[in-house]
Amino acid sequence: MEPTQVKSDKKKVVAVVGGGLVGALNACFFAKRGFEVQVYESREDIRTAKVVKGRSINLALSHRGPDGAEARGDGGEVACLFVQIVSQGIPMHARMIHSPDGKQSPIPYGKKGQFILSVDRANLNKQLLSGEKYIADGAKEHISVDLIVGCDGAFSAIRKQFLRRSRFNYSQTYIPHGYMELTMPPRDGDFAMKPHYLHIWPRNTFMMIALPNLDKTFTCTLFMPFEEFEKITTGDEVLEFFQKYFADAIPLIGADSLKRDYFRLPAQAMVSVKCSPYHIADKCVLMGDAAHAVVPFYGQGMNAGFEDCVVFDEIMDQFNEDLGVVLEEYTRVRVPDDHAIADLAMYNYIEMRAHVNSKWFLFRKVTFTRTRYHQAVKRWQWQDKVINRGLLVCGTGAVLGGSYLLFKNPPNMDKVNLDVEKMWNRLVSLGTS
Amino acid sequence: MEPTQVKSDKKKVVAVVGGGLVGALNACFFAKRGFEVQVYESREDIRTAKVVKGRSINLALSHRGPDGAEARGDGGEVACLFVQIVSQGIPMHARMIHSPDGKQSPIPYGKKGQFILSVDRANLNKQLLSGEKYIADGAKEHISVDLIVGCDGAFSAIRKQFLRRSRFNYSQTYIPHGYMELTMPPRDGDFAMKPHYLHIWPRNTFMMIALPNLDKTFTCTLFMPFEEFEKITTGDEVLEFFQKYFADAIPLIGADSLKRDYFRLPAQAMVSVKCSPYHIADKCVLMGDAAHAVVPFYGQGMNAGFEDCVVFDEIMDQFNEDLGVVLEEYTRVRVPDDHAIADLAMYNYIEMRAHVNSKWFLFRKVTFTRTRYHQAVKRWQWQDKVINRGLLVCGTGAVLGGSYLLFKNPPNMDKVNLDVEKMWNRLVSLGTS
Structure with missing residues (x-):
């Protein structure tokens, strides 16, 4: 043929x-x-x-x-x-858990x-x-x-x-949580936190994680129900929220960046x-x-x-x-x-x-x-x-x-x-x- | 306002x-x-x-x-x-179960x-x-x-x-079964089967049901996996299949109608x-x-x-x-x-x-x-x-x-x-x- x-x-x-x-x-x-x-x-x-x-x-x-x-x-x-x-x-090599009082505890992967x-x-x-x-x-x-x-x-x-x-x-299936990314810049030319960890701020119904990048920044990702994201409508409310739950991250991300970047993009859906x-x-x-x-x-x-x-x-x-x-x-x-x-x-x-x-x-x-x-x-x-x-x-x-x-x-x-x-x-x- | x-x-x-x-x-x-x-x-x-x-x-x-x-x-x-x-x-008022040998047994609805x-x-x-x-x-x-x-x-x-x-x-979600409708005409001006029943031919992986209509016909619906429907490709195979599983329905639907109507429409999907x-x-x-x-x-x-x-x-x-x-x-x-x-x-x-x-x-x-x-x-x-x-x-x-x-x-x-x-x-x- x-x-x-x-x-x-x-x-x-x-x-x-x-x-x-x-x-x-x-x-x-x-x-x-x-x-x-x-x-x-x-x-x-x-x-x-x-x-x-x-x-x-x-x-x-x-x-x-x-x-x-x-x-x-x-x-x-x-x-x-x-x-x-x-x-x-x-x-x-490990996760680094950030508690609300700023204490950090590593948990290795096994x-x-x-x-x-x-x-x-x-x-x-x-x-x-x-x-x-x-x-x-x-x-x-x-x-x-x-x-x-x-x-x-x-x-x-x-x-x-x-x-x-x-x-x-x-x-x-969409989940009720959305996510938002925030950048944590380098500090004095180096990583602002220990780089060889997956940093995690677990807070029950929401959490933040941070992963290191080659340019010595961290990408912080906040996972939270959409309805919680929507409750925060002003820069001051952003700071207040972070002060309560992620206080140790505020100086590292920078208060001004935080107030601005939170409103840069709406929280994104996950499906x-x-x-x-x-x-x-x-x-x-x-x-x-x-x-x-x-x-x-x-x-x-x-x-x-x-x-x-x-x-x-x-x-x-x-x-x-x-x-x-x-x-x-x-x-x-x-x-x-x-x-x-x-x-x-x-x-x-x-x-x-x-x-x-x-x-x-x-x-x-x-x-x-x-x-x-x-x-x-x-x-x-x-x-x-x-x-x-x-x-x-x-x-x-x-x-x-x-x-x-x-x-x-x-x-x-x-x-x-x-x-x-x-x-x-x-x-x-x-x-x- | x-x-x-x-x-x-x-x-x-x-x-x-x-x-x-x-x-x-x-x-x-x-x-x-x-x-x-x-x-x-x-x-x-x-x-x-x-x-x-x-x-x-x-x-x-x-x-x-x-x-x-x-x-x-x-x-x-x-x-x-x-x-x-x-x-x-x-x-x-009841279902009428048709067994493969043609025996009919009523099961009331309770x-x-x-x-x-x-x-x-x-x-x-x-x-x-x-x-x-x-x-x-x-x-x-x-x-x-x-x-x-x-x-x-x-x-x-x-x-x-x-x-x-x-x-x-x-x-x-589509199910593996399709359905096909066949009409059972009146017989001597009356219903071909007892009208006040939901007639059912249960056959494990497939089944046929029949519901009475006001014009004294029954609408027979055959539920079967698509792959089984597709195996039957000629009128003779239709008859052979009915002979094996729904023998009592053949004279009631009519062998010629059956051979023709089976191929009128392909089996329909259910979602x-x-x-x-x-x-x-x-x-x-x-x-x-x-x-x-x-x-x-x-x-x-x-x-x-x-x-x-x-x-x-x-x-x-x-x-x-x-x-x-x-x-x-x-x-x-x-x-x-x-x-x-x-x-x-x-x-x-x-x-x-x-x-x-x-x-x-x-x-x-x-x-x-x-x-x-x-x-x-x-x-x-x-x-x-x-x-x-x-x-x-x-x-x-x-x-x-x-x-x-x-x-x-x-x-x-x-x-x-x-x-x-x-x-x-x-x-x-x-x-x-």
């Missing part, structure tokens, strides 16, 4: 929609396979933009120890980039050698895109491609097309999105936040997006780039894991709201380690006792495709960490191949 | 979007309040259309005994219509005097719309109104506007939709399937939609038609009840799939009565033992606004039935006032 012959000779074209972290990593993977890659991004090119607009939450990239880093090579551009980025991250990395999102993005040749702007044009990869984030335009089709399961399937025939596939936006309380959001790319790449190998089979398999394999991560993030959020500070951090400590399934079950049971209403046994991801459940049996509790390790090894192996 | 004066003198205008059951009832309620009512419907006027396209599942309207009917009056057009419709419904009504949807719709003066077609035009009421069904265009806004919680809030400021509100499409396995879908109208009308009285307050209160009151009904319907669907026939019907019998909360809990626990995977304690409608949960604490188990009674009384009182 001649047409097939012709087609297989031609370079396949993939349109990656979204030039964020997941889009950029995908672009690298597809380029490595010999696809012609086109990256579409509606925002300004992050590599040339002076100020990065939109969301810029600092990311805590977790990985399980520096084993992989030793295998660092210079063969593959993807892994190279990744290793380079990780080496530029600021390791945080075993020796475990840490999370504070990586600037904009910087990471720039790095990943540096391997890419194609950046188109958001202008309307007709394109003809073999595959569309939707990596366009929590409010994905590609996913909207899925929503127009029948039998697409979908849920979006948890689940859907299924992730693909349409052999034509289109969703990855990253476009497929599964999670609330940022489990620290796996970005990892999950990266994992999407890695898993997809593995399936491409497994099924010899036969897109019809590959996309279906990707949905089959990936939906349960991504839904589990979304659930765990929401679970942590509920825990955080429902419990006193210390318990939440105890809990987070547990989840950071390789929690086994039976421990996970114990945790649900514990929740059963604590959250006083609205609790009932519920069920069956199998029946509903999982998209309806808040919590489902998470056989993935192990997998969450294992896959990060696997991803890491995979990236490094690409680098040395 | 003159402008206010002017406004309050002017007749308020409400645009009811959707001329289905809920839209028509709403139109009656608003007209009764002295609003100028405009009903918008994109489909052909059901009162003049010869064939009603789209979904036409027969509806089983449940109500708790004929007490209300005695109070039938001629004062209010709304209740009058309602009473008239109910009096034209065909009461079904206490004496309890029954459900088989009401033809198209007929009910015509009746309700007969009170209305305004029907516009789907042509584009700019309208200026005081309130938009979205009653435009499970795939609501009004709800799509809600989806474009931030902090709107939404979920749509469960939950969202929150139901309103935008004082301008727009969702009711009926637009707010909460449910899978048709609990028999409360239409009742829930009617209840929306009744509850809204009560709140209008309570807050003196102050739309800003009314709409907010409607969301607050109505979301938990509607979510509970969606959950219960999905629960019944899961039960139906998971259990052998007899257990499901036993279960349905329980839910038809005024099941108390502690019994509901027992039921969840029972489910815990039966459904083998994917089961975990989950939680808290309070935290998530409920839109994420499959099952939540249903304090509404009582309310479901009580509200039907309340609604009934309310409608009758309108009729006699």
Whole structure:
């Protein structure tokens, strides 16, 4: 059959929609396979933009120890980039809890050698895109491609097309909390607080965290119910609020900056999105936040997006780039894991709201380690006792495709960490191949 | 303040979007309040259309005994219509179970005097719309109104506007089953089967039901997983399938009709939709399937939609038609009840799939009565033992606004039935006032 012959000779074209972290990593993977890659991004090119607009939450990239880093090579551009980025991250070996009276108490992450990395999102993005040749702007044009990869984030335009089709399961859940970012400048040319910590001010129904940046600033993020944000309407009220709850942060951020920056942007919403399937025939596939936006309380959001790319790449190998089979398999394999991560993030959020500070951090400590399934079950049971209403046994991801459940049996509790390790090894192996 | 004066003198205008059951009832309620009512419907006027396209599942309207009917009056057009419709419904006092060998066994609905009504949807719709003066077609035009009421069904265009806004919680879940309608004609001028029964052919993972119509036909509805529908591709395969599972229905439907009608339309999808809030400021509100499409396995879908109208009308009285307050209160009151009904319907669907026939019907019998909360809990626990995977304690409608949960604490188990009674009384009182 001649047409097939012709087609297989031609370079396949993939349109990656979204030039964020997941889009950029995908672009690298597809380029490595010999696809012609086109990256579409509606925002300004992050590599040339002076100020990065939109969301810029600092990311805590977790990985399980520096084993992989030793295998660092210079063969593959993807892994190279990744290793380079990780080496530029600021390791945080512990959390630093700030109590209302200003006292600081470190809580390590568990075993020796475990840490999370504070990586600037904009910087990471720039790095990943540096391997890419194609950046188109958001202008309307007709394109003809073999595959569309939707990596366009929590409010994905590609996913909207899925929503127009029948039998697409979908849920979006906004939480009552919003977030606001504030910058803590350097002090005498150095970090204003100890840099190798994730600083946390837990205050029951709200909290502030601070992550270190390479420029010696901290990005402080205040998480609070929208109704509380809205109660504060003047600069003096901002100061009063901080005086009561985050007094030690006022001189470090600066009273004047605080009064001004609080009103710079309104608090931003956080949404948890689940859907299924992730693909349409052999034509289109969703990855990253476009497929599964999670609330940022489990620290796996970005990892999950990266994992999407890695898993997809593995399936491409497994099924010899036969897109019809590959996309279906990707949905089959990936939906349960991504839904589990979304659930765990929401679970942590509920825990955080429902419990006193210390318990939440105890809990987070547990989840950071390789929690086994039976421990996970114990945790649900514990929740059963604590959250006083609205609790009932519920069920069956199998029946509903999982998209309806808040919590489902998470056989993935192990997998969450294992896959990060696997991803890491995979990236490094690409680098040395 | 003159402008206010002017406004309050002017007749308020409400645009009811959707001329289905809920839209028509709403139109009656608003007209009764002295609003100028405009009903918008994109489909052909059901009162003049010869064939009603789209979904036409027969509806089983449940109500708790004929007490209300005695109070039938001629004062209010709304209740009058309602009473008239109910009096034209065909009461079904029991289910009639058809076993594979053709044996029929009746199972009453419980206490004496309890029954459900088989009401033809198209007929009910015509009746309700007969009170209305305004029907516009789907042509584009700019309208200026005081309130938009979205009653435009499970795939609501009004709800799509809600989806474009931030902090709107939404979920749509398609079930693996589809449905297909087949008509069983009269036999020698009379019903082909006993008319005062809901006929059911339970076959584990699929089932057929049949409801009587006034023209002495039965509407048979086959519920089956899509993948099973798709396996049958020829007329002979249809007959073979019916021979195996619904042999007694073949001569009643007619072998030739069966072979033809099976392929007339593809099997239709069923979706469960939950969202929150139901309103935008004082301008727009969702009711009926637009707010909460449910899978048709609990028999409360239409009742829930009617209840929306009744509850809204009560709140209008309570807050003196102050739309800003009314709409907010409607969301607050109505979301938990509607979510509970969606959950219960999905629960019944899961039960139906998971259990052998007899257990499901036993279960349905329980839910038809005024099941108390502690019994509901027992039921969840029972489910815990039966459904083998994917089961975990989950939680808290309070935290998530409920839109994420499959099952939540249903304090509404009582309310479901009580509200039907309340609604009934309310409608009758309108009729006699």
